Each structure stands twice: as structure tokens, then as C-alpha cells.
Amino acid sequence: MRRYRADLHVHTVLSPCAELDMGAFDIVSRCRRERIDIVAVTDHNAAKNCKAVKEAAKESGLEVICGLEVQSSEDIHVICLFPDCDAATAFENWVWSLLPPVKNRPESFGYQLVIDKDNNIIEEVPFLLVQGIDATADETIVQAHKNGGVAVLAHIDRPVYSYVAVLGLIPGNLRVDAVELSGRLTKKEAFLWREKAAGRTIIRSSDAHRLDDIDRGKTTCFLLERPCFEEIAMALRNEAGRRVLWPWE
Amino acid sequence: MKISEILRQLGATVHVTAGLDRDVEVGVVGDLLSFIMGSAPEGAVWVTIQNHVNVAAVAVLKEIPLVLLASGRTPSPELEDHCARESIALASTGLDAFELCGRLYEMGLCGSRRS
DSSP, X not given: OEEEEEEEEEOOTTSTTSOTTOOHHHHHHHHHHTTOOEEEEEEETBOTXXXXXXXXXXXXXXXXXXXXXXXXXXXXXXXXXXXSHXXXXXXHHHHHHTSOOOBOOHHHHOOOEEEOTTOOEEEEOOBOSSSOOXXXXXXXXXXXXXXTOEEEEOOTTSSSSOHHHHHSSOOTTOOOSEEEEETTOXXXXXXXXXXXXXXXXXXXXXXXXXXXGOOGGGOEEEEXXXXXXXXXXXXXXXXXXXXXXXXXX | OBHHHHHHHHTOEEEXXXXXXXXXXXXXXXXXXXXXXXXXXXXXXXXXXXXXXXXXXXXXXXXXXXXXXXTTOOOOHHHHHHHHHTTOEEEEOSSXXXXXXXXXXXXXXXXXXXX
């Protein structure tokens, strides 16, 4: 068992609110520079750029996890991670079937670019990705599990788009695999949130929308046998010696 | 004003009929539960489109006797159960939150600032 640095919440140029410097190779090289071992690609309601980053990371030593950041009907953000691109795509199909048919206006919201590993633009997603889908956060978590994934409540410390802000508290029986705290929290703030999280696994992520946001200081250390989805899922559930280390130690 | 009278005047669909003879004078509107937890006056009628089960927990915390779901939102079965268990009246209406608050104001209810 050894320590692996993971950032399980990073956007690409597919997210309209992300900067255009979030290309495939660019994310990979920035992660390596920050000595990050595992990165999860989590665009808003979409998984289409996971493949590009995964391919760009080949032989770089960086492990890329396929995921999405779903926005629920209550405007709660849930990070959903999957074993491979196919599972993420199957889940993305479910998400897109529930997305309201509102067109993106790139001049207002930003571009939504699907790219390949060399940052060539393959297509622009025409409908707006940053909207609540027609499923609740609780339903989203159930569906992520059905598709073989894990679900993490995103940035629960924030005043918007967080489970706690919208729904007040996390029900004890909610089958979420972990909760995420923002990388910018101080040690003291994070400690207060740890008490509120009442024993749930806590991770720290960057939620990077531009390259400079990717920062070793906004990651989480995992104790794993190998850097892969299955081991991460075990660590989130604290199984077989795999575990998540407290990020603000 | 009695809760039963408010519900009668609104023509609301009543899902949980607990404590209908209680009096209320204050109202609050909002869908972010953390905001309601922080700002709702105790004993207020709560107008919301949020139908998650946690609504019941927040209502208990703020001693809210009546939750009114606006815009045709119906309660989840879990929310109905919890409200029944905690003796919180629960009703829904096709009126949107703006219209609903207007009607409540006309009935003499007010927001926290004037209470």
C-alpha cells in the first residue's frame, strides 16, 4: 500500500465556465508538475472529454478517472465517477435524457468544446450543460451506483450548488460514498466541516476551471495498492485497508 | 389566523392534517433549506417548492406549523410521513410562490420584519 495524490474534480473546455487553457495535454502536464498521481475529469453534466484526457495521459504516469459533475433538479452538484469511459458514457446518456432543451449561448455562458487528445475540436455541444437535470440529487446518487460508479457530494461548504446549502443537512441514510470540501478552506474551517460531516469520508479537490487552479495543496492523499477507480472506490468506503487521509493534516 | 382557515381560503390540497387549529401570524418563503434554517421566524408558515424529506427536519427545528408547497409541487411520500410523525401540517397548491405569498399577505400574515 502506498500514498497517491488525487484531485477528483477537474473541469475541461467542455464546461462553459472553464477557461480555454483546460485542454487535454495541458491538464496532464500541469497535474504531473504538481506531482498529482490521479485526476478525475468531471465536466458539468458531461463526460465527453474524459477520453481525450485519458489518451493524452498515456505513458505520463497520470491515472485519469472518468466522471461528471451532475447538477440535480435542486441545483445540487454531485461528482459521479466511473470505472471506465463506457460506464461514464452510459451514465451521461441518462443525464442528457433529463437535461432541459435550452440552447447554449457561448457569448454569455462560454464554449462547450469536445476535444481529442491533441486539443482538436471535434464538436460543440449545442445545448446548455450548466442546468439542473430532471432528477434529484438523491436519485442521481442511486443512478450513479446502478451504472457501477461512486457518488461524492461536491463542495458541501459552499453557499450555492451544495447539498448542505440547498437541503440543510445530509440525511444519515443517504448512500453517498464521500463528501468533498473546497481546496481553499483553512485547516480550522475544514475541521469544523469534519464535525458536521459526522463520520463520512471527506476528500479535498480543486474544482479547477483553469490550469492555475490545479494545485497539489488542493488534493487528497489516498492509501491504495494501485492508482485506479476500483481502489479509490474501496478507499472512499474504507475497505480492506484502503483509505483516505485527512487532507488538512 | 387559524391554519384550517388559511387552507380553506387558498383551496389548497391538504396532505397532512396535523394541528389545523393552530394560529399563525408570520410567513417565510424560500427553497434553500440552509437559508430557512438561518432566517425563518419561529412559528411561520413556510412557502416553498422544495419537496425533499429534509423540509420536515427544518420545519421541526424552526417550529413551523404549516408547509405550503407552491407551483403544483407535491410532497414525496417520505416528506408526508415525516410531517405526519412530527405533527406538521402539509398542503400544496397550483399557485406559484409569488401569488401564494400575496394571498397570505392579504389574509393578514406578514414577514419577519414586521412581526
